[in-house]
Amino acid sequence: MAKTSLSGFPEWLPSQRLIEQHFLNVLQNTFELHGFSSIETRAVEPLSELTRKGETSKEVYLLSRLQAAPGENEDPRKQLGLHFDLTVPFARYVLEYAGQLTFPFKRYQIQKVWRGERPQEGRFREFIQADIDVVGDGKLPLHYDAELPLIMHEALSALPIPQVLLHVSNRKVAQGFYTTIGVAEESLIEVLRVVDKLDKIGPEAVAQELEENVGLSATQAQLALQMAGITASNGEELEEKLRALLEQAGLEANELLEQGIGELAGVLEVAARRRPGALIADLKIARGLDYYTGTVYESELIGHEDLGSICSGGRYDSLASNGKRSFPGVGLSIGVSRLLARVIGAGLVQVSRPVPTAVLVAVTDEASRPVSEAVADKLRARGICADVAPTAAKFGKQIKFADKRGIPFVWFPAGVDEAGANGADSVKDIRSGEQVEADAATWQCPEQDLRVQVVPTQA
Amino acid sequence: MAKTSLSGFPEWLPSQRLIEQHFLNVLQNTFELHGFSSIETRAVEPLSELTRKGETSKEVYLLSRLQAAPGENEDPRKQLGLHFDLTVPFARYVLEYAGQLTFPFKRYQIQKVWRGERPQEGRFREFIQADIDVVGDGKLPLHYDAELPLIMHEALSALPIPQVLLHVSNRKVAQGFYTTIGVAEESLIEVLRVVDKLDKIGPEAVAQELEENVGLSATQAQLALQMAGITASNGEELEEKLRALLEQAGLEANELLEQGIGELAGVLEVAARRRPGALIADLKIARGLDYYTGTVYESELIGHEDLGSICSGGRYDSLASNGKRSFPGVGLSIGVSRLLARVIGAGLVQVSRPVPTAVLVAVTDEASRPVSEAVADKLRARGICADVAPTAAKFGKQIKFADKRGIPFVWFPAGVDEAGANGADSVKDIRSGEQVEADAATWQCPEQDLRVQVVPTQA
Numbered sequence: 052m053a054k055t056s057l058s059g060f061p062e063w064l065p066s067q068r069l070i071e072q073h074f075l076n077v078l079q080n081t082f083e084l085h086g087f088s089s090i091e092t093r094a095v096e097p098l099s100e101l102t103r104k105g106e107t108s109k110e111v112y113l114l115s116r117l118q119a120a121p122g123e124n125e126d127p128r129k130q131l132g133l134h135f136d137l138t139v140p141f142a143r144y145v146l147e148y149a150g151q152l153t154f155p156f157k158r159y160q161i162q163k164v165w166r167g168e169r170p171q172e173g174r175f176r177e178f179i180q181a182d183i184d185v186v187g188d189g190k191l192p193l194h195y196d197a198e199l200p201l202i203m204h205e206a207l208s209a210l211p212i213p214q215v216l217l218h219v220s221n222r223k224v225a226q227g228f229y230t231t232i233g234v235a236e237e238s239l240i241e242v243l244r245v246v247d248k249l250d251k252i253g254p255e256a257v258a259q260e261l262e263e264n265v266g267l268s269a270t271q272a273q274l275a276l277q278m279a280g281i282t283a284s285n286g287e288e289l290e291e292k293l294r295a296l297l298e299q300a301g302l303e304a305n306e307l308l309e310q311g312i313g314e315l316a317g318v319l320e321v322a323a324r325r326r327p328g329a330l331i332a333d334l335k336i337a338r339g340l341d342y343y344t345g346t347v348y349e350s351e352l353i354g355h356e357d358l359g360s361i362c363s364g365g366r367y368d369s370l371a372s373n374g375k376r377s378f379p380g381v382g383l384s385i386g387v388s389r390l391l392a393r394v395i396g397a398g399l400v401q402v403s404r405p406v407p408t409a410v411l412v413a414v415t416d417e418a419s420r421p422v423s424e425a426v427a428d429k430l431r432a433r434g435i436c437a438d439v440a441p442t443a444a445k446f447g448k449q450i451k452f453a454d455k456r457g458i459p460f461v462w463f464p465a466g467v468d469e470a471g472a473n474g475a476d477s478v479k480d481i482r483s484g485e486q487v488e489a490d491a492a493t494w495q496c497p498e499q500d501l502r503v504q505v506v507p508t509q510a
Numbered sequence: 511m512a513k514t515s516l517s518g519f520p521e522w523l524p525s526q527r528l529i530e531q532h533f534l535n536v537l538q539n540t541f542e543l544h545g546f547s548s549i550e551t552r553a554v555e556p557l558s559e560l561t562r563k564g565e566t567s568k569e570v571y572l573l574s575r576l577q578a579a580p581g582e583n584e585d586p587r588k589q590l591g592l593h594f595d596l597t598v599p600f601a602r603y604v605l606e607y608a609g610q611l612t613f614p615f616k617r618y619q620i621q622k623v624w625r626g627e628r629p630q631e632g633r634f635r636e637f638i639q640a641d642i643d644v645v646g647d648g649k650l651p652l653h654y655d656a657e658l659p660l661i662m663h664e665a666l667s668a669l670p671i672p673q674v675l676l677h678v679s680n681r682k683v684a685q686g687f688y689t690t691i692g693v694a695e696e697s698l699i700e701v702l703r704v705v706d707k708l709d710k711i712g713p714e715a716v717a718q719e720l721e722e723n724v725g726l727s728a729t730q731a732q733l734a735l736q737m738a739g740i741t742a743s744n745g746e747e748l749e750e751k752l753r754a755l756l757e758q759a760g761l762e763a764n765e766l767l768e769q770g771i772g773e774l775a776g777v778l779e780v781a782a783r784r785r786p787g788a789l790i791a792d793l794k795i796a797r798g799l800d801y802y803t804g805t806v807y808e809s810e811l812i813g814h815e816d817l818g819s820i821c822s823g824g825r826y827d828s829l830a831s832n833g834k835r836s837f838p839g840v841g842l843s844i845g846v847s848r849l850l851a852r853v854i855g856a857g858l859v860q861v862s863r864p865v866p867t868a869v870l871v872a873v874t875d876e877a878s879r880p881v882s883e884a885v886a887d888k889l890r891a892r893g894i895c896a897d898v899a900p901t902a903a904k905f906g907k908q909i910k911f912a913d914k915r916g917i918p919f920v921w922f923p924a925g926v927d928e929a930g931a932n933g934a935d936s937v938k939d940i941r942s943g944e945q946v947e948a949d950a951a952t953w954q955c956p957e958q959d960l961r962v963q964v965v966p967t968q969a
Contacts, residue, residue: 056606057552057554057556057590060552060553060554061552062549062550062551062552062603062607063549063550064607064610064611065547065548065549065611065617068547068548068549068550069547069548071550072548083866083895084890084893084894084895084896085890085895085896085897086865086866086867086895086896086897087866088524088527088528088865088866089524089527089528089531089866090521090522090524090527091521091522091527091530092521093516093519093520093521093636094553094622094624094636095516095519095636097516098576102576110576111575111576112573112574112575112576113573113574113575113576114571114572114573114592115571115572115574116570116571116572116626117557117561117569117570117571117572117591117626118626119626131516132576133573144521147515148523151523152523152524153911153914153915155900157897158524163553165553167575167576167577167578177552177553177554187900192900192901194876194879324880325880325883406545406547407542407545407546407547407548408545417653420653421783421784424784431543431544434543435543436542436543436544436545437543437544437545438544438545438616441614441646441651442651452612455612456612
């Protein structure tokens with residue numbers, strides 16, 4: 052990323068922006084192929100909407116007008132903040148336009164969000180999220196819990212990045228298990244929250260917190276840790292491991308746990324059939340601080356585990372509700388800027404040239420600029436990005452300009468000295484030096500499209 | 511536009527968003543064909559940058575963190591505001607990254623901007639601008655003053671909107687003329703500002719203000735009005751009209767006026783050759799409150815003059831400067847949201863279907879969902895946007911779902927009753943009712959691409 056003067060607000064140089072554009076195009080294209088409609092919501096929401104869940108209030112940027120009317124900026128009914136994710140605005144959008152939408156409604160949304168957090172590596176104050184969600188009116192079939200992560204995996208696999216593995220769990224499994232082993236209803240959220248810190252603080256510290264702060268017995272804490280340690284690549288393996296754990300404790304799964312196992316096994320089954328290797332069950336995922344009620348997702352960029360999850364989400368029984376109607380949903384969100392900052396920053400991805408322009412048309416003298424313009428227009432009409440030299444400098448200087456910008460071809464209109472005696476146009480590949488006669492109406496540009504790709508690893 | 515709960519912050523329904531996406535794609539494509547690089551700048555700038563010109567301070571949205579450290583939100587060095595245009599951030603970007611850019615640097619930038627103005631028709635608090643600018647290091651050839659408006663005209667002409675006429679003038683013509691007729695140097699800006707209100711308050715009010723508030727003589731005021739009344743479609747006509755006016759007053763053009771006429775005539779000449787009918791000289795345009803120093807542009811959406819200019823800009827001798835280096839530029843900006851709100855609001859534009867999805871694959875029963883998924887995946891692999899029915903409802907209900915969403919085709923996998931006895935897949939155009947046998951690996955979708963087009967006028 053370009054070195055920026057404002058910490059936490061990343062900006063790209065033009066060549067890096069091409070990589071970002073490619074990423075966004077790939078995501079958009081995949082989402083549309085799967086029948087998702089694009090929406091954008093306004094950048095601002097009423098503060099009351101943004102802080103409804105309470106816990107994110109510290110991240111919100113408030114807005115005020117520099118020359119507001121007296122009291123205007125203090126009127127809580129009028130206070131606006133920048134959205135910090137795309138879920139809260141989407142929930143509001145669904146309620147606001149429910150009468151004009153068709154359910155189940157599948158939407159994708161790629162926008163910037165803002166969080167007033169302390170900036171650090173991989174954490175920005177302004178960043179792009181790419182979300183897909185499907186939301187139903189009253190009910191939403193379970194098959195979407197398997198489809199959505201697979202679509203995200205397809206989209207991520209189409210990007211020039213390391214492989215992504217999606218980790219999946221189900222809140223009903225965790226909650227069902229905890230109640231099965233005797234955790235009290237009112238401690239459930241706290242247990243989820245503590246176990247969620249497993250990767251960060253390690254099993255000993257989690258056990259200690261569960262016992263000392265939440266009041267679990269040593270046995271319960273160990274069982275919770277053992278459950279959280281379970282991973283499985285299919286439903287059978289999942290069920291086996293869970294039942295073995297319960298059996299060892301002399302317990303039997305309660306109804307919620309059975310339901311959770313069923314749902315999670317169903318997701319694994321579809322995934323194994325449609326995208327083998329894309330998903331793994333990983334019971335330590337709880338996303339305890341969010342409003343998910345069933346399936347939950349996180350992800351791992353293979354070889355970049357330190358980056359944390361770059362794609363997360365889950366199922367919520369009530370994404371939005373207006374009292375009369377309730378809208379369940381399931382969805383995932385990619386942290387695009389975090390992902391880009393890593394792959395660009397680590398030099399893992401490259402673009403075939405740093406500008407859209409494929410051809411620079413040379414100019415002999417200002418009087419003949421119209422000739423060069425006409426050539427460029429002919430190329431453009433055929434979809435070839437062309438620029439005309441800024442000045443009629445010596446050809447060596449014009450070639451140097453193309454080279455400096457990273458434009459691979461320089462075109463010499465007919466009659467120009469460089470074009471040779473026969474009076475035809477010619478085009479030069481300035482990297483190889485090869486120059487051939489060419490007609491702007493028919494020339495096939497060998498590099499019309501930009502390619503964004505993984506940097507080959509050194510042998 | 512969708513009826514929104516927050517005045518001034520427009521939001522689109524999914525079908526309208528398709529129109530917006532089409533507009534943005536067309537603009538982006540045109541700009542790239544002409545060799546412009548995309549950049550995005552962060553949404554925020556230091557308040558000191560935003561208010562440097564003074565006059566726009568009333569429009570700025572200030573940011574503060576909800577849980578800021580004591581004093582943080584009041585520290586003027588740390589105060590941030592949302593950008594209100596893309597020119598101020600671009601100037602900052604050029605200075606910040608000058609060492610990594612190649613000049614002349616051509617960039618396009620399509621982003622949302624925010625202004626805390628009172629919302630009214632065509633004036634939003636959040637809206638999209640699409641800018642192109644070329645900026646030089648120290649100097650910038652004059653031919654760009656002709657090229658950039660023509661590229662904008664090409665882009666606008668590729669949109670499904672009424673015809674656009676660009677109006678062009680040159681600040682040197684106006685200022686040179688005013689000094690030629692004896693207006694004092696220190697009154698120039700004020701005269702420009704008053705004459706700029708011509709369309710709004712009419713010639714009598716302008717003359718009165720020029721005489722009473724700025725101190726022009728009645729003769730000077732009348733000459734200023736006559737000059738502002740001049741339009742011309744080529745350089746000769748322009749020169750003739752201006753010289754006739756001066757002759758009648760017994761005056762001779764000064765050097766600045768001669769220079770302005772030369773520059774403006776040059777722009778008209780190129781325009782007449784490359785895009786006849788795209789540009790007209792219109793000397794009342796001054797854009798007096800901006801920082802332009804030469805060519806200035808406004809535009810007229812034919813038949814929608816009440817909308818005001820939807821595309822404006824100009825040349826600035828010093829877009830950015832750091833004391834040592836100065837960066838002259840020329841550019842134009844389209845008010846995309848204002849344009850969209852008009853053409854969508856007036857029903858002038860339509861999209862061939864309201865969703866990206868072209869095909870809904872029916873589902874016989876949940877057990878055979880994998881069959882339907884496989885069909886959809888085959889279609890997607892060939893670039894056809896496909897969705898699978900949310901539930902295995904009766905086929906009539908599935909067709910109704912497609913109809914309600916605006917999906918034109920419903921696909922029946924082989925073996926399904928609807929598909930007929932021969933066991934092949936079939937696809938139904940639900941608008942005509944026509945149903946044909948089809949193979950997902952080869953079927954040509956008659957409406958693969960969405961079309962966004964002008965609504966035909968009623969006969």
